[in-house]
Amino acid sequence: MADTFDDLENLIACPHCDALYHVVSPKVGERAVCHRCHAVLIAPKRRAGMSIIMLALSVIVLVFGSIWFPFLTIHTSGFSNSATLLDAAFAFTDGPLLLLSLPVLALIVVIPLARVMLLIYVLWPVVLDRKPYQKAREAFLLSEKLRPWSMAEIFALGCAVALVKVADLALIGFGPAFYMFCTLVVIIVVQDNYMCRWSIWASLDPERDV
Incomplete structure (x- = not known):
């Protein structure tokens, strides 16, 4: 130094x-x-930009799959019910508690989805050796600012704790969305650890040769 x-x-x-x-x-x-x-x-890392884009596209597919397919099924006393990820996010819909559902949806779905879409916008011209798109630096900065608020993994841990407590009261089944969401969480963690942020900032230098 x-x-x-x-x-x-x-x-x-x-x-x-x-x-x-x-x-x-x-x-x-x-x-x-x-x-x-x-x-x-x-x-x-070699070809890191394309790898991050592929991981981001995987997250997008898994987010929409997690929303569309059943997340959990519950069987008890001859009755059964299933819930999607959106049902879980909007579990608090009575009166003032609706204000709690909107942040939950944002933290587990909207913000992770926004982050990966911003990364694709930032990195796509870079991997093609083209000039970065307009406002690419601002887009990457926004993606980094959103990172602490992307809490899909926190939601997954919360679900695990809740399922342990409910397991003695009902028969719990995991829908396709549950496995998609767990895979999504793993991919997000791998993507964040794989990313070299200094290299991305350097690639967004307006004076960089393309």
Whole structure:
């Protein structure tokens, strides 16, 4: 790490401990790691852009599948019922509780879907070696700001806890949407860990040669 930091465009800060470094771009397959907290700062990968786009398209398909197909079926005392993911999101529809259903739907469906669509918008021209679309940097920034609010995995954990508590009272069956949603959660986690954000920002540089 250098003693002075006058060239701001060639600096990178660790997102975990705020240590400041001069950027030295590693080769494909190598990693730049923070010396203080060992967080990975830069990790370029071959054909990463296309891989992220394919994962994003998979998330879109799984989101719509999770909405359309039954999520859970419940059998008890000779009665049975099934619920979709939307039914679960809108479980609180009485009076003021409706205001709780809308954020739940946004956190588990709308925001994850918006994030992957923004990533496709940002990365598609990059993987084709074309000039980034207008407002691509703003789109990627919005995607990153939405990341803490994408809570599909939190909803999945909540469902798991609820199912354990209900299992003694009724026979629970898992519909196709349940497995789609679980796969969706795994893909989102893999995508976020696979993504090299520094490489994406660098590819969106307006002065980048295409």
